[in-house]
Amino acid sequence: MSPTSAPRAVGVRTPSAALTDLLVLLATLALALTPLLPAYGTGAVLPALVGGLVLGTGVAVLGAVRRWSALSVVAALLAGYFLLGGALAAPTTTVAGVVPTPATVTALARGLVSTWAQVVTLQPPVGASGTLLVAALVVALVGAAASAALTLRVRRSGAAATAALVPLVVLVASVVLGTRTPPVPPVLAGVVMTLALLPWAAARTGTFRPRRVLATGLMAAVVAAGGLVGGPLVTGSTPRFVVRDEITPPFDPRDYPSPLAAFRRMVKQDETVLLTVDGLPADARVRLATFDRYDGVVWNVAGDGSAQASGEFRRVGDVVETSATGERATVRVTIEALRGVWLPTVGQATAFDLGADAADLRYNDATGGAVLTSGVRQGQTYAVDVVVPTTPDDDTIGAAPAAPVVQPPSVGVPQSVAVTAADVARDAGTPVQVARTLETWLATEGFFSHGLTDAGDHPSLAGHGAARLAALLGGSSIMVGDGEQYAAAMALMAREMGLPARVVLGFVPGAGDAGDGGEVTVPTTEDGAVEIRGKDVQAWVEVAFAGHGWVAFDPTPPSSQTPEEEEENTPSDPQPQVVQPPDLPEDRVDPPEDDTEQPQTEDEERESAVARWLRVVLTATGIGLAGLLVLLSPLLVVVALKARRRRRRRALAEPVHRVAGGWDEVVDAAHDMGAPPPASATRQEAAGSWAGTLVAAHPAVAARLRALAARADRAVFGAGDPAPAEVDAYWSDVEAVVAELRGTLSRRARLRALASVASLRRPSRRAGASGPRSRPTRGRSARRPPRPRGER
Secondary structure (H helix, E strand, O other), X not given: OOOOOOOOOHHHOOHXXXXXXXXXXXXXXXXXXXXXXXXXXXXXXXXXXXXXXXXXHHHHHHHHHHOOOHHHHHHHHHHHHHHHHHHHHOHHHOEOOOEOOHHHHHHHHHHHHHHHHHHHHOEOOOOOOOOOHHHHHHHHHHXXXXXXXXXXXXXXXXXXXXXXXXXXXXXXXXXXXXXXXXXXXHHHHHHHHHHHHHHHHHHHHOXXXXXXXXXXXXXXXXXXXXXXXXXXXXXXXXXXXXXHHHHXXXXXXXXXXXXXXXXXHHHOOOOOEEEEEEOOOOOOOEEEEEEOEEOOOOEEOOOEOOXXXXXXXXXXXXXXXXXXOEEEXXXXXXXXXXXXXXXXXXXXXXXXXXXXXXXXXXXXXXXXXXXXXXXXXXXXXXXXXXXXXXXXXXXXXOOOOEOOOOOOOOOOOOHHHHHHHHHHOOOOXXXXXXXXXXXXXHHHHOEEOOOOHHHOOOOOOOOOOHHHHXXXXXXXXXXXXXXXXXXXXXXXXXXXXOOOEEEEEEEOOOHHHOOOOOOOOOOEOOOOOEEEEHHHEEEEEEEEEOOOEEEEEOOOOOOOOOOOHHHHHOOOOOOOOOOOOOOOOOOOOOOOOOOOOOOOOOOOOOOOHHHHHHHHHHHHHHHHHHHHHHHHHHHHHXXXXXXXXXXXHHOOOOHHHHHHHHHHHHHHHHHHOOOOOOOOOOHXXXXXXXXXXXXXXXXXXXXXXXHHHHHHHHHHHOOOOOOHHHHHHHHHHHHHHHHHHXXXXXXXXXXXXXXXXXXXXXXXXXXXXXXXXXXXXXXXXXXXXXXXXXXX
């Protein structure tokens, strides 16, 4: 169908053409919905997406066949949503997973409003609990219904082709609800959709021609190259903006004191029951926090995504994905005297059940740590489905290298750490032998003491700052401390030897009741739950090996290995000779008093909220402008080609040719407006034709067109060449008349004429130009070159 033909009625569209339209739109919609797969989990969201596409398309097709009104189509969509939405998005509220109930209708109605915020504030995959799937169902349902209804019901073919915009809108919505790493990069998805939808839209409007295939292919190549190559060059390593990161900022552990600094405070609680654990697998440990950043004062949790091994504390849905393998269990924890925001976990969590406190949960899947932003409280009970990884022995690890993980750099490490580590592990071979040597040396050469004077412990300062660790490893006296110092020291020593290491604070049930022979007695409640007391607090080290993950090491000496007074004066087993570190600077960190927490360093002043949001706005604006520039690039190319043609006409060598070029500019303008003059018409005939069609309602413009045609004929066929001033005046009148011609059109028609390429085509004979010019002898030069195409 040509652009000037009558609009096509709905009933005229053949079934095969309508089927082609639906297949193209459904394929691009399916591609646009792929960012939702990792956000929910493929298995959880796929039924909702497929069901939404089928339901939306079916209702739109039925409405087109039955010629329903738009209101009837919307009513049918709502009815289908509430009848089938329960099975697709809220199966727990239905009977047998299919039949809707009043609870289903209520949940689906509420989900239309509340689900969107939940999806972008939960850590993916969010799963299918509650009404989380409503967002995915609605996006697929509305997208399919809107695109199908536009292409089947709208009478004007140009308006029907706007259905091509619906998949692009759905892609934007899916990216907003999706994750930072969708399965199909948005740039690639956008390019593929553009290459599919542009030819379809041209065919739908009847403007697609086989001779345009080459030009379309070249334009597609430019778009693809700009998107796939130019995009990464512009953005560089800048991370993609994700809405869920801005709406609910991740939990930042730097806002809270390091729980490792409170090690002695928990030890002083001794017989106090901190929590009880039911269903704890044998030999499993309870993890409280994992520390991977050392700043010279304390080990703390990075947890801001600054390094690969730190991860982020994010909201999670009812399912947490993990690649860990091992023993699976369901652990039920009851909080007693434990306080703070850190939530005890076991192994790697796969699901949490916190009831009403679920909204406050933040989980770090890289370290296995969890927090409750509202804080834990006495009597609180929750369940965790966990996987307890199997701990490989040294033979199993073998010669495996250190895992290639990136950790935050350590700051303020005393020199004695590197010197001692190199001296102790100088004969070790494989990475696991290095770690085991460091663990064994600290556990055998050191002495254990909590430094509690009331309990008669040997003096031992709390804390694990640079000064405390320097005194532990490089001091003149014996090594003495507890899990806080030994774990902190070994982790730094392992890092100095090139091993990725971190410190873990947690609980080992019964460790505080170990006898002299190492026997462990685990206290339990009447119902069999394990009691965790203050004296069960432990700190250990985890080292990552390629192919085996994080492996635990215990560098703390046994609690029975305490120093004697005579050993302090004359040690019977002297420590190995090591190079002593230089004296500490005067502004060194002083060790804290006994039983005091290490102060936490103040981080650099954070970026203000205004600056952060300004950056977000500028980034979004830049992305929008870049996308707009890509969309407008065909129009800009057409405008540039027309401007280049106009400049060439005004710069022709002979004045008569410049005048003829001015008239050609008028002919091209009329051609782009959809009113080409009759074939083989003279200039006067062309002006007369436009007076009866293009400017029939504007007699003044028609008169000016006739005047321009007459002036062009006089310049071309008259004696002598026109003066330069006369040529410039003619071009000024040409530009004024062209502007008046465009002013007679509507705004939409002017835009269509501006983007039209009709005048850029080169037919064999230009309409509106005069016939072959006679060769007058009245002073006209015989060396005149052939006239431009507008004069033939």
